[in-house]
Amino acid sequence: MNELAQAIPYFGSRNPRVARGIVLALMLLAPLLAGMIGNTWIRVLDAALLYVMLALGLNLVVGFAGLLDLGYIAFYAVGAYTWGFLASPHMGVHLPFWIVLPAGAGLAAMAGILLGFPVLRLRGDYLAIVTLGFGEIVRIFMGNLNVTNGPQGINMLDSLNIFGWDVSRNIQITESFQINALTSFYYVFLLFVVGSVIVMRRLQISRIGRGWAAIRDDELAAKAIGINTRNMKLLAFAMGATFGGVSGGLFGSFQGFVSPESFTLLESIAVLTMVVFGGMGNLGGVIVGAVALSLLPEVLRYIALPIQQAIFGKVLLDPEVLRMLLLSLAMIFMMLIRPAGLLPANARYSREELVKGLKEKQA
Amino acid sequence: MQPWLHAYAALGVDAKSLILPRRGSSIPARLYLLAPSDALVLYNLLTQVTPTLNTMETLLQQIVNGLVVGSVYALVALGYTMVYGILGLINFAHGDVLMVGALVALQVAAYLQNTWPGLGTTAILLISLGAAVPVCMLMGYTIERAAYRRLRNAPRLAPLITAIGMSFLLQTLAMIIWGRAYHSFPPLFPTAPLQPIEGVFITPVQVTILVASAVLMVALVLLVNKTSLGRAMRATAENHRVASLMGVDTNKIISTTFIIGSGLAAVAGVMISSNYGVAHYSMGFMPGLKAFTAAVLGGIGNLGGAMVGGIVLGLVESIGAGYIEQLSFGLLNSSYQDIFAFVILGIVLIFRPTGLLGERVSDRA
Amino acid sequence: MMKKKLIAVAALALSGSLSAGLAQADDLVVKIGHAGPLTGNIAHLGKDNENGARLALEEYQAKGVTIGGKKVKFELISEDDQGDPKTGNIVAQRLVDAGVKGVVGHLNSGVSIPASRIYNQAGIVMVSPSSTNPTLTQQGFPFVFRTMSNDIQQGTVLGKFATAKLGKKVAIIDDRTAYGQGLADEVEKGVKATGGAVSSREFTTNQSTDFMAILTKVKSQNPDVVVYTGMDAQGGPMLKQMRQLGIAAKFMTGDGGCTLDFIKLAGDAMNDKAYCSQAGLPLDQLTDKTFRERYKKRFGIEVQVYAPYAYDAASAIVEAMKAANSVEPAKYQPFLKKVAFKGAGGNVAFDDKGDVKAGAITVYQFRAGKWEALK
Incomplete structure (x- = not known):
């Protein structure tokens, strides 16, 4: 904060x-x-918070430990499908959230380790393409297995029920005043986000976080000073995946429906873009990036259509096309102007900072 | 006997026929995959578990399919691998350059067919190709100049994000210009399939694809290894700074690399569209992804690797899709077709972290 | 836009209080929502649905409808869901916010299913004119209906037609989307029910262009018919590649391929061995003979595909309102279950789940450059 x-x-x-x-x-x-x-905007905010959690989790892998992961959405899928299995009529089980969420997180963490093992030796861009492949493999399996109900997906997922409080119900306070379910979801998600931020913060400055930073900046040197790079990398994959799993579970409960098309490569890229756009390695930046990029399309739709109507008398560009256009231009120019993101990491342990410090000393 | 042979024996396959005289120990372990006797084992395996009459044709047909797809992958992979070798950048927009090439060619061909109905298809093909290639070359040059050049010393992920942004930008612009519909690409080749072997079909387009890719690949290898431009490219790939000290204009070399790569992509785009008869704004994405996988599979930064990777990937995909049910005892089916690329990639990289032919350790991480 | 809305609300409130003050029965404004893709590559279909619904409401308005002693004024609020589930949810929420009393939409099954949850939760009736996925009405949502026969009905007809008329040995390929897979499963059942055999079931994706590998495998089983359940963008090239591989079997596809684009994409591979099926009646055999004329007169364009069913969906909502003498969804929903009238695209009456009873399916064959309805 x-x-x-x-x-x-x-x-x-x-x-x-x-x-x-x-x-x-x-x-x-x-x-x-x-x-x-309008309630529409609360729904948009809810979705934005889910993206914030995803971006925070991916930031742990990419920003903290420097492992480029292009298949991060797979862990989101694992979390969401776990919710689908354990809390829906699909399997006929309806477990409470305090079992389902940790289960989803645990499974996602296992998936993270599963991915981590074979790719330990790979570096940089080899890692990127293998993680991308992993994401696709998970999606294809989800879309074809019988247990996941194939492309039809799983419907009628239980909503989040916190010890008897069904978050998806409106709370009637007085006759005319009620707390909307979407608002309740917002605060629940906000709690999760705040919790994640606190954990991340502690992690970053802990021994583990410093180990990750060392691996990110120079793996060989990190090994030389006695950091167990293998375990640290696996830990990064597992922890990053855990956050993905939790937000996946929340997504399932919120949407009530999971199907493979929610977990495409484009989603992975979208989350990565949020991380890099906001400022990799910097929690605040990542949050800003995620919120900005997930609100952008909706804002555009509200603003762009009437403006085009007013100026040209007709709609020249669909909001969807315009969104893509602006998003791609933003990605390109942002990187040209601020290659380290909107709010660059306060480079406490990064190499650039050290180099800069040394240069200043010499000068 | 090995345990997996028992499994096949249980299915009624004559396991003995699968066991061939062992290879001489002189064959190095690395070539194991390529040993001819293994190909025979594979063939025996495939034919015995496929209870149909026309197995031989089916297998040959799948190999033809795989070679066609694979040589397109290889052609596109060359563009990825050249850029990566020199800049260490995954040029995500490369696949979309291919798409632009196809759509420009489509536009030109449609225009020609409307304006000069008498023009022969070969002429139309050559003119539209002649329009698509320079357009893509110019685009490749512009992309590098405008978006990548300034980022050469930026943090590692910045150019990657720019490249993804560039890919989206090209797709969006194409969507604005050509709409979202699937356009049918005019048939510029004779459509009647040939039958070199009874029961195995190959169309003239596919023959052209095989020949043209082979020619282009050989030409590129010659260019890189035998000319002074090629020497400059190799020097730049090795070390920018040293190369420029030696009098190489590295900026020019990098631009040239993009221009050549984009030209190849344009050719690949026209080939894909003529082969399938379709062109649309997102057609570059999947081939781009597969070609990139092929480049990494072969060892990114290595021209030979891109070709081997492309062909291997094409063959694995089509043979895999054709025989996965038999090979997995009915457990899996062709809906898993798209995972082969990644599974093979994962397996190869576990044992050879720099790809099949990769030598240089990529240490840009 | 926001401001305009606020002013409109204020004006409404003002007029409301004025009329109350004068103690005079004013018009009752009833908002009906429509949602479908109004931008993107199937925007023309979305617009077609919107027009269908609009025509129905305008005609009722012209005839005059009185509910609860007040003359009703219908207002159609049309929203663009872009054919995307996520946008669909947001659009659904927006319609709920706007206080619509019923919704005609959405167009795509993939959008309708998640959106139906929002409408149902808000207690607003939704009648889809074109979503054919069976799941939509199997969720147990009392407020969800449709006026188009679903994929179970279509798949069965497709499968039975293939075996009965085209050949006993059928290969089925689907595109692994919710639509394609659902339809393919029903085709398989239909084939088996008529004594046919499924020689192979193959799979591709809705982004593929190369089908050579799976077609080669299909070929090795020598089927009489190849059925593809997916969209025209894949179906057309697939038919072309079938002929390239020397497969002479007949080809059949579902409503996703019953389009002009399919014909263009398949190119010279098109001949009378190509068939397709589509839910609903052929446009020249609609039950409401003057519908196409009225539509063309009002909007200046031809009916595309689903407009008659959007017209029926809107009509069903109004009929139920009239029967219940209320515009509140909770009040008229029980009457919607009981409506029975002759609509533009057939008789409209719903079963327990909310599916239309006796929905029509038409099979087409390619003849002389276009799809022609059989029998």
């Missing part, structure tokens, strides 16, 4: 307390503000 606060122009560095207050207020009030325009 500090990073987010600091990111606010001017305010952030001068008056951190106010900045933090603003961020906190925005986080808490967002669904209420969005609700004033």
